[in-house]
Amino acid sequence: MKHPNVLQITLVVALGGLLFGYDTAVISGATESLQIFFNLNPAELGFAAASALIGCVIGAIAAGYTSTKYGRRGALLIAALLFFISALGSAVPDQYWTFIFYRIIGGIGVGIASMVSPMYIAEIAPPQKRGALVSCNQFAIIFGMLVVYFVNYGIALMGSEAWLNEMGWRYMFGSEMIPAGLFFFLLFSVPETPRWLAMRGRDEQAKELLSKISKGKDFDSQWKEIKDSLVEVSTASITSRKILPILVIGIMLSVLQQVTGINVFLYYAPVILKSFSSSSTDIALLQTILVGAVNLTFTVIAIITVDKYGRKPLMMLGAGLMAISMIAIGTAAYLNAIGGYLLVFVLTYIAAFALSLGPVTWVLLSEIFPNNVRSKALSIAVFAQWVANYAVSQTFPMMNDQNSWLFKEFNGGFPFWFYGVMGLVTIYFVHRFVPETKGKSLEELEELWEKPGELETVTHN
Structure with a gap:
């Protein structure tokens, strides 16, 4: 992105929040069909709904390492790929535990996105606009849930209840491949954050990017804030x-x-x-x-x-x-x-x-x-x-x-x-x-x- 626009970058990265909401809520339209198709008892149905959360815990833990080693954008690319794999895998299985495996994969993507998307936006945003721009991620999460409710409703109208229980639920999970693929490719249009570039010693790239984003406003103070935060050593214990x-x-x-x-x-x-x-x-x-x-x-x-x-x-x-x-x-x-x-x-x-x-x-x-x-x-x-x-x-x-x-x-x-x-x-x-x-x-x-x-x-x- 030669001349990055902060709002455009925010909208792309907030797709991670949208997929967060989409992935966690897509199962809402399929719980009854899953129970019938896989012949689940209450505990198994609960695990089908909650299994993605195991991945969320893993993803949240992994987000710190991946976003530091591979960059904020790199971590989000990994999350987008995991969303796509999960959507495809959750749509095709005939075995309960295969379905669970792919839901956990999607959960890892959610865990990464839930930590990295707002962090990316905070690091790329000018201080005076940071609060409003970071709020876009929370809005995107809820919007993703609303989108999948419409998708699930539309799929339910495509056939009978018997069709929904046999095949329709597969379309619900598979539909996530569309926003996941879009997210993956759009991420190549956004830069890394100035903070991560500075952390990796790429100061010239970081300063050039920051100057374009801030458009000359308070550039020196912003750059000093980034450099000071990177050299600060914390001695406090949690x-x-x-x-x-x-x-x-x-x-x-x-x-x-x-x-x-x-x-x-x-x-x-x-x-x-x-x-x-x-x-x-x-x-x-x-x-x-x-x-x-x-x-x-x-x-x-x-x-x-x-x-x-x-x-x-x-x-x-x-x-x-x-x-x-x-x-x-x-x-x-x-x-x-x-x-x-x-x-x-x-x-x-x-x-x-x-x-x-x-x-x-x-x-x-x-x-x-x-x-x-x-x-x-x-x-x-x-x-x-x-x-x-x-x-x-x-x-x-x-x-x-x-x-x-x-x-x-x-x-x-x-x-x-x-x-x-x-x-x-x-x-x-x-x-x-x-x-x-x-x-x-x-x-x-x-x-x-x-x-x-x-x-x-x-x-x-």
């Missing part, structure tokens, strides 16, 4: 008395984002919505598209409002609405009062998550860690997030199985009640332990952790 409490807060934010139940709706939405009424599969998939549209709309609202109203108010408001919605759904199930009206509670829950725990958790994670341990601490928090994601995805079908003790005792309401209670826990945790970070520089936040009296005041206001 297990020190100063850092460990912050790390625990980051881990808890990551875990609470997942155990409030979001991926139950992202992975099992058609099955859940179909159970709310006498809807057919295609109507349930159409309702799933509505879920994706609400998710996307309120993510945009969160991006617009998070700097205006602050992190804590959005987190607490969203968690409260999520708790109310989940408890209402669980109570309706317990009382056997299931009906189409529950779609209102599902959409309220999705809107609340998209306004709060979805994007704002990532904002907080990027802000709360001190500069010298941010990469290490963030990687641990993200690892915890993927583990919690896996646990929720694996256990929901088992808790919701009609032959389980929990289902017989609570008539299907237990898992929703549990997620609702976790929403209440989130409100307390954010109010008690998480400081308001709005309007503060990273350095001001770092000083805040060193002054317990000020931190106590901030977390309770």
